[in-house]
Amino acid sequence: MIDQLIDKLTDLITDLAKAAAARLAVFAVIGLTFLIGIGFLLAAAFMAVAAKFGAIAAAVAFGGGLIVIALVGLAIMAQRDPGEGIAKQTADAPQKAGRTEDDVLFDLLLHAATTGFATGQGNKPHMQTGFDQMMTDLEALGVFDRPMSKPVQDTDPDEDTKTAG
Structure with a gap:
């Protein structure tokens, strides 16, 4: 698996x-x-x-x-201000808000590279962190989104009170 x-x-x-x-x-x-x-x-x-x-x-x-x-x-x-191109984090907005698909793909590429490097070095904690970051990136891309089936609604609420016969 x-x-x-x-x-x-x-x-x-x-x-x-x-x-x-x-x-x-x-x-x-x-x-x-x-x-x-x-x-x-x-x-x-x-x-x-x-x-x-x-x-x-x-x-x-x-x-x-x-x-x-x-x-x-x-x-x-x-x-120009050297930090002008860097997005500043505000107290109201979370850090990852507003990430585009390209941003997520770039993050995924970087996380995959660092995970591969950690794997080659045998560094299990960094390897696990990298896999977790990759899973978060893939989840943000919608790779793990599955269509949710609607629960079957009981059409007759009194059905379980009826007796056979």
Whole structure:
């Protein structure tokens, strides 16, 4: 029974990891294509400016413009609060409220990795904690939700008081 559960969990984790890796690969290709496109646009703009004003003037203009853009971005990031992207826990809201399915899947992936590491190290307490966290994540995903059958209602309440015959 436990072996089947572990096999199902490992199959699920393997599928999740494959899906995450495929998604990451797609985003990497899209990002790389985007950066190459920007490079070609900059090269075309540079050639146009160089043809009109000369190569040195174009290089100074583009270099200076890119440095200004970088400095403006750096100034904006320096003004931001470092903890701004981290969700703050309030006394009214529980810590796990508002978790999206992607958050739960990412947590499941991390918990599976730490559980696997603990298993490899032979650390039974961390291993058990990891399995418990994985079960909580799977429960949050609805893996263990089973349709509840409605209880059969007695249609005739006086039926047990009737006598045969």
